[in-house]
Amino acid sequence: MQISESLANRVIFRAAAALRVVFFFALFLILTSDATAFPPAPYYTIYGDVRNELGALIPPGGATIIFSYKSKEVARYPITRVAGSNYSYEIRMRTDMNSTGTAVYNSLAVTPGVDFSLSVDVGGVLYLPIELTANPPKVGAPSNRVRVDLTIGLDTDKDGLPDAWERALLYRLGYPITDLWRITPGGILEADGLTNLQKYIAGTYSADTSQAFYLKIKEATATDVTLEFYTLTNKIYSVEKSTDLATWTPVDFSIGGNPASSLYTATGVEVVSTQIPWVAGEEKAFYRLKVR
């Protein structure tokens, strides 16, 4: 198999006539459905959210992600928000196996294991996301999808949390705002059990007890369950349901008369509620709330 692939590849890249190249290449694609075969390989995809230094999601159109490889810009990806998706950017990298003696099948192709870089352009100012400051990311295996949430801001104590958010929390707690060491991602400052990193993502501040991330079952009748939770503007919430606490599935829900959806982008700082009907034959159900 390996020999025939190698042979086919030489034929492809040494063929003089462009038409013949196209023909053999097409033939090759048809004959090799195996994902581990020759170039081109399936895309390697990274996706996620982009947050500012206070934890707010960058809205659609608010920034552009610049994808670079070997010190050259490859492509730009605007922040979008695809309905029903739980991320706001996606970069699909063309991958190439770069087997010995072959040429790269596409000038935009990248090689698994090789460094790439991302920067975020906000209004013409370029930022290096905190997540990328320690080690440059590497192109992953073809067909893999990896979530990489990006954070804009300074992180001088290198704990992964933007210093601006840490200072705001220190100020609210009454500590000197230079005491960054007090705030660690895994630290828990309140009895609610949420870590600082979880609070950063949820948008709630430990020092402000009026802001809390919670999900409450307000009422359960024979026909439906009423859930209540607290929202912060522009945070995106989703509700998941389980009957065995092992398998969780997203639930479509409606807030304030809006059409039911699996995601709710909060329009205010408030307590909201939603009614979810029982499924016929169901005897019990568990719910959990997610925020991003």
Ligand SMILES: [Ca+2]
């Ligand atoms: Ca920090």
